[in-house]
Amino acid sequence: MFVGDSLSNNMWLSLACMLHFAVPDSNYTISQKGLLSTFFLQEYETSVIWLKNGFLVDLVHDKIGKILKLDSISTGHQWLGVDIWDYFQVGRKIVKQMDRMEALKIALTTWAKWVDSNIDFSKTKVFFQGVAAVHVDGREWGDPTAKGCDGQTEPMKGPKYPGPAHPGEAVVKSVISSMAKPAYLLDITLLTQLRRDGHPSVYTGRGSAFDDCSHWCLAGVPDTWNQLLYTALI
Numbered sequence: 162m163f164v165g166d167s168l169s170n171n172m173w174l175s176l177a178c179m180l181h182f183a184v185p186d187s188n189y190t191i192s193q194k195g196l197l198s199t200f201f202l203q204e205y206e207t208s209v210i211w212l213k214n215g216f217l218v219d220l221v222h223d224k225i226g227k228i229l230k231l232d233s234i235s236t237g238h239q240w241l242g243v244d245i246w247d248y249f250q251v252g253r254k255i256v257k258q259m260d261r262m263e264a265l266k267i268a269l270t271t272w273a274k275w276v277d278s279n280i281d282f283s284k285t286k287v288f289f290q291g292v293a294a295v296h297v298d299g300r301e302w303g304d305p306t307a308k309g310c311d312g313q314t315e316p317m318k319g320p321k322y323p324g325p326a327h328p329g330e331a332v333v334k335s336v337i338s339s340m341a342k343p344a345y346l347l348d349i350t351l352l353t354q355l356r357r358d359g360h361p362s363v364y365t366g367r368g369s370a371f372d373d374c375s376h377w378c379l380a381g382v383p384d385t386w387n388q389l390l391y392t393a394l395i
Contacts, residue, residue, distance in 0.1 A: 166215040168293050171376055173198070173211035175383035176390075180209065217272045228255060231267040234275045262328050269336040277341045287344040288390065289337060292329040294322075294353040295375040301325065302357060310360040310374035322354035345393055349386055356382050 163173045177200040181189060188203045196213040219230040230250045249259045251267060276287055299307025301324030302317060317323075330350045337343050353359075359382040361373045377383050 162210040162212060163290075164212045164214055164217070165290065166213070167376060169290060170198075170211055170213070171379070171383045172290060172386050173200075173209065175379055175381075176200075176209055176387045178379060179384060179387055216268060218268045225255075229264075229268075231264055232271050234271055262332055265329055266332045266336060269333065270339075273336050273340045273344075276344060280342070282342050286394070288393070289333065289344045289346050290386070291347055291349045292327050292333055293349060293375075293377075294327060294356075296357040296360060297374050298324075309362075309372045310357055311362045311372050313358040313360075313362075316358055317355040322351060324354070327354070347386060347389055347393070349389070352385065353377075353382060 163169045177191070180200070180202065181187075184202065184204070187205070190199075190201045190203070192199050192201070198211045198213075200209045201207070216229060217234070219233045221228050221230060228250045232251050249256050249264055280287055296302075296310040296313070299305055299309070301322075303323055307313070327350050334346065334348075337346050356377075359377050361376055361378055363369045363372050365371060365373050367373075
């Protein structure tokens, strides 16, 4: 099961395609019920599931608006996920604005404690999909004339990204390392930083004015994430 946002969906779709390619003659179904999407291979009695949730922690609706409760996961089987919220809440304190990296750290710590308390690691393996890069500012890779990822046809050369480190990467590594039973981090940040050419860009079907430089083409970069996942599993 994948639990996460649209980038988790990117990886789930990639895995479904790779599995179908491996067994092209097998019967399969793809179904969706609410926030749950399921790819099922009947012959192998195997399901690969994506549960849409962009935050992992709880999002609640109150009379003042939508509140992202950074220290609350009410139940592990009822994940709530939408794209925007109005307020943050930690304990009884509700605020309108908050440093996004601090909010990320609190929310991930809540998730990490939930995993430590609720997951039976003799039966279940937990992986955390690392932070994926975006390519909206060409100055990061030494090309100030670049209009985001539009027109990029080659990956970066060499083993290092010339731009700044992604601020979320250090937060993720710090929280996971503090877990009693650390989740396996699929560390994809550098891999994605080097692939400025891997985004859908203006070819999403929404017109040339929409330049998608955060999601990834399929087939493409997410296939590598799944190859890393496969290697980690075996």
